[in-house]
Amino acid sequence: MKAWLPLIATTVLSTTAIAADNSDLSYCTVCHGAHGNGNPAIRAPKISAMEPWYIRRQLEAFRDGVRGTHPDDAAGHEMQPVGVRLRDGAAMDAAIEYVSTFKPKAPPITVTGDAARGRELYVTCASCHGSNGEGNQTVGAPALADRTDWYLVTQLRNYKAGLRGSDQRDTNGAQMRALAQTLPDTQAIDDVVTYINTLRARR
Amino acid sequence: MNQGMSRRGFLHMVGAVGGTTAIYQAALGMGLLPAVTHAARPDIAPLTGKRRKKIAILGAGIAGLTAAYELRQKGYDVQIIEASHRAGGRNLTLRGGDLIDECGYPQTCGFDRDPDLYFNAGPARIPGHHSALLGYCKELGVSLAPFINDNRSALVQDDAMFNGRPIRNREYITDTRGFIAELLAKSLKPEQLSAPFTGADYSHLLEYVRQFGELDGRFTYAGSPRAGFARHDYTGPEALKQPLPIAELMRSRFMYVMSFGELDDQSAMMMEPVGGMDRIVAGFMAKVGDCVRLHSQVESVRSTDTGVDVVYRHKGQRTLLQADYCLNSIPMPLLAGIDHNFPPEYADGFTAVQRGKLFKIGLQMKERFWEREGIYGGISWTMQDIVQLWYPAHGIHRQKGVMLGAYTFDDQTGEKFARLTPAQRIELAIQQGEKLHPGYGGYVESAVSIPWHRMNHMLGCSTRWDDSVRTQWFKRLQAPLGSHYLIGDQLSYHSGWQEGAIHSAFHAIADIDRRVREQATQVVAA
Numbered sequence: 001m002k003a004w005l006p007l008i009a010t011t012v013l014s015t016t017a018i019a020a021d022n023s024d025l026s027y028c029t030v031c032h033g034a035h036g037n038g039n040p041a042i043r044a045p046k047i048s049a050m051e052p053w054y055i056r057r058q059l060e061a062f063r064d065g066v067r068g069t070h071p072d073d074a075a076g077h078e079m080q081p082v083g084v085r086l087r088d089g090a091a092m093d094a095a096i097e098y099v100s101t102f103k104p105k106a107p108p109i110t111v112t113g114d115a116a117r118g119r120e121l122y123v124t125c126a127s128c129h130g131s132n133g134e135g136n137q138t139v140g141a142p143a144l145a146d147r148t149d150w151y152l153v154t155q156l157r158n159y160k161a162g163l164r165g166s167d168q169r170d171t172n173g174a175q176m177r178a179l180a181q182t183l184p185d186t187q188a189i190d191d192v193v194t195y196i197n198t199l200r201a202r203r
Numbered sequence: 204m205n206q207g208m209s210r211r212g213f214l215h216m217v218g219a220v221g222g223t224t225a226i227y228q229a230a231l232g233m234g235l236l237p238a239v240t241h242a243a244r245p246d247i248a249p250l251t252g253k254r255r256k257k258i259a260i261l262g263a264g265i266a267g268l269t270a271a272y273e274l275r276q277k278g279y280d281v282q283i284i285e286a287s288h289r290a291g292g293r294n295l296t297l298r299g300g301d302l303i304d305e306c307g308y309p310q311t312c313g314f315d316r317d318p319d320l321y322f323n324a325g326p327a328r329i330p331g332h333h334s335a336l337l338g339y340c341k342e343l344g345v346s347l348a349p350f351i352n353d354n355r356s357a358l359v360q361d362d363a364m365f366n367g368r369p370i371r372n373r374e375y376i377t378d379t380r381g382f383i384a385e386l387l388a389k390s391l392k393p394e395q396l397s398a399p400f401t402g403a404d405y406s407h408l409l410e411y412v413r414q415f416g417e418l419d420g421r422f423t424y425a426g427s428p429r430a431g432f433a434r435h436d437y438t439g440p441e442a443l444k445q446p447l448p449i450a451e452l453m454r455s456r457f458m459y460v461m462s463f464g465e466l467d468d469q470s471a472m473m474m475e476p477v478g479g480m481d482r483i484v485a486g487f488m489a490k491v492g493d494c495v496r497l498h499s500q501v502e503s504v505r506s507t508d509t510g511v512d513v514v515y516r517h518k519g520q521r522t523l524l525q526a527d528y529c530l531n532s533i534p535m536p537l538l539a540g541i542d543h544n545f546p547p548e549y550a551d552g553f554t555a556v557q558r559g560k561l562f563k564i565g566l567q568m569k570e571r572f573w574e575r576e577g578i579y580g581g582i583s584w585t586m587q588d589i590v591q592l593w594y595p596a597h598g599i600h601r602q603k604g605v606m607l608g609a610y611t612f613d614d615q616t617g618e619k620f621a622r623l624t625p626a627q628r629i630e631l632a633i634q635q636g637e638k639l640h641p642g643y644g645g646y647v648e649s650a651v652s653i654p655w656h657r658m659n660h661m662l663g664c665s666t667r668w669d670d671s672v673r674t675q676w677f678k679r680l681q682a683p684l685g686s687h688y689l690i691g692d693q694l695s696y697h698s699g700w701q702e703g704a705i706h707s708a709f710h711a712i713a714d715i716d717r718r719v720r721e722q723a724t725q726v727v728a729a
């Protein structure tokens with residue numbers, strides 16, 4: 001015979017989190033997986049351990065239709081109305097706070113390109129994202145190591161094809177879009193992401 | 204549907220609701236009755252005292268509720284963990300005040316509160332051979348009423364014929380059959396027939412063709428009462444409708460769906476629970492509701508040496524559940540994002556299947572205008588995005604009714620609607636509905652839209668198993684991993700039907716029963 005046990009205190013969230021736990025926030029983990037560690041089966045990236053300022057910028061971009069409105073960006077379209085739902089500042093704060101409670105897990109490595117070639121290509125990326133992929137808030141560049149690698153590939157392709165970063169209001173996106181053009185082809189994208197995967201160990 | 208529906212497209216569409224069996228049957232164009240065998244409800248051995256087993260059931264859909272109901276009666280200690288604010292899963296009936304929990308666009312249903320004003324947003328019909336489900340309806344006291352799929356007085360509309368002017372279903376079916384029969388009768392020669400036909404058979408065949416198309420004495424089709432009459436004023440003589448130009452009829456893609464109401468799972472007599480499909484859920488909940496925990500999202504499922512550990516989150520608090528057995532109906536693509544310790548030869552299957560993107564719209568109409576047009580229940584078909592209009596068979600002659608204003612099956616159209624805001628979806632559906640019923644929009648009082656691939660905790664409908672995925676994965680996923688069993692219509696050969704969900708539960712609990720009995724004999728032997 002077994003018993004139904006409440007978990008020990010350390011894993012129980014604080015009461016503020018309870019108050020903020022309206023059903024809206026369950027959306028986060030329905031798609032992005034338990035603890036926001038991503039779910040490739042439904043193309044949802046890892047969001048745990050993402051910088052709060054970067055989450056905010058993306059949620060605002062979705063909210064304002066700066067992101068997720070390009071007709072070919074199907075996955076972005078799914079997220080976009082969720083951003084609109086968080087237009088109330090307190091709701092957005094609660095979502096960001098909720099994500100910060102997640103226990104991050106290293107995502108599996110799924111992209112296999114040429115790391116040596118990727119290393120050369122990454123030189124351009126390093127000026128903003130840091131030589132260890134650690135990110136740099138001052139220039140608005142998020143950390144890259146430890147993110148879902150297939151999602152980095154998708155986003156680089158989206159930037160290159162203008163699915164992301166084409167909106168006039170998206171100044172950071174426009175920069176990324178220009179830089180993504182320097183990656184000549186999809187192989188180059190795979191290579192650079194393969195190199196980014198090697199940076200995990202250094203962090 | 205508006206990009207040209209191929210034959211394959213139609214088969215796919217049927218398959219999206221009916222699973223591969225439906226495809227197979229439709230492909231054979233069959234009306235044959237297979238030798239009927241039913242999955243029987245397992246006879247579970249009762250447990251008592253110390254031998255009681257803990258069962259954790261994940262998801263309070265039809266599969267989970269069935270398992271709970273059966274095991275509970277036999278003394279198992281059952282707990283159901285359900286993420287949503289409600290039980291029932293895809294079995295969803297909407298009434299005034301209900302939350303439609305769509306990711307990004309939560310809506311509240313604005314229908315009047317009235318027993319006839321509801322919308323079955325998920326399952327809506329039950330054929331007579333779904334005996335397990337019907338057995339529960341009987342046992343749980345769920346009253347059933349006839350449901351109408353096929354209504355020859357309903358409409359067929361296609362921009363490709365008659366400049367988009369709708370015709371009655373009976374006209375299409377009868378006039379095309381009449382033409383085909385006439386063509387066949389005139390081209391068929393006795394000398395073309397070889398064994399097993401004999402000379403006498405030729406006349407039988409010819410007579411069959413005449414009956415099929417209702418041809419006259421000279422094997423000519425000149426209209427038929429089956430196609431209907433131009434007037435229904437019985438103070439004067441009857442006048443048959445004139446046959447419609449065959450070339451126009453042949454241009455329509457309606458031919459791909461004209462036999463829909465003949466399918467094994469769709470043909471008369473179909474049934475629906477009185478008051479909404481969720482009366483079945485209510486029936487189960489009356490029996491097992493006290494062991495269902497709502498608002499509880501499962502975060503982790505781990506197989507252990509002695510059973511299964513489940514962690515769920517309820518109001519911000521995490522709880523660990525340790526069970527001897529776990530029955531898991533969480534949709535596999537969502538399960539893929541949950542923490543687990545399953546080996547890849549099991550867990551990789553979660554991501555191998557695709558889920559359907561069905562979409563429905565329900566419209567509360569201030570007047571049952573269709574009844575004035577002689578349409579009582581049934582389905583009108585259009586080759587526009589909305590595909591179907593349904594007229595309720597319940598509440599006949601009352602003032603108001605809830606119609607189905609769109610039911611789409613293919614991914615592309617589902618995605619198209621999902622991308623629109625709820626208001627835009629309704630606008631598009633009304634615009635298209637106007638082609639069948641001019642003035643249609645004027646009757647709409649309140650509307651709901653349900654894109655199943657965007658519904659919270661669902662993100663899709665029936666599981667699509669293409670043949671190679673089925674061969675590679677089905678058996679492995681149907682079998683338990685330790686004490687963890689996947690259930691749900693996803694683990695059946697009849698995904699997209701509640702009967703499939705129930706059979707999957709039967710399969711799993713029968714296996715648990717077998718193991719528990721074996722353990723008991725071992726204990727006795729020791």
Ligand SMILES: Cc1cc2nc3c(=O)[nH]c(=O)nc-3n(C[C@H](O)[C@H](O)[C@H](O)COP(=O)(O)OP(=O)(O)OC[C@H]3O[C@@H](n4cnc5c(N)ncnc54)[C@H](O)[C@@H]3O)c2cc1C
Nearest residue numbers: 262264265266286292293326327328501691692699700701
């Ligand atoms: C548009 C449409 C039309 C249909 N038409 C018919 C019809 O006419 N007739 C018919 O018989 N069938 C029909 N079906 C199919 C029928 O609805 C399903 O076969 C049946 O309801 C599936 O039951 P289930 O228990 O397998 O799964 P579900 O009902 O999907 O149950 C799964 C449950 O798991 C819960 N869950 C998900 N994630 C978690 C988590 N992390 N933690 C805890 N719980 C979780 C969900 O909230 C849900 O309650 C239709 C379905 C749709 C969508």
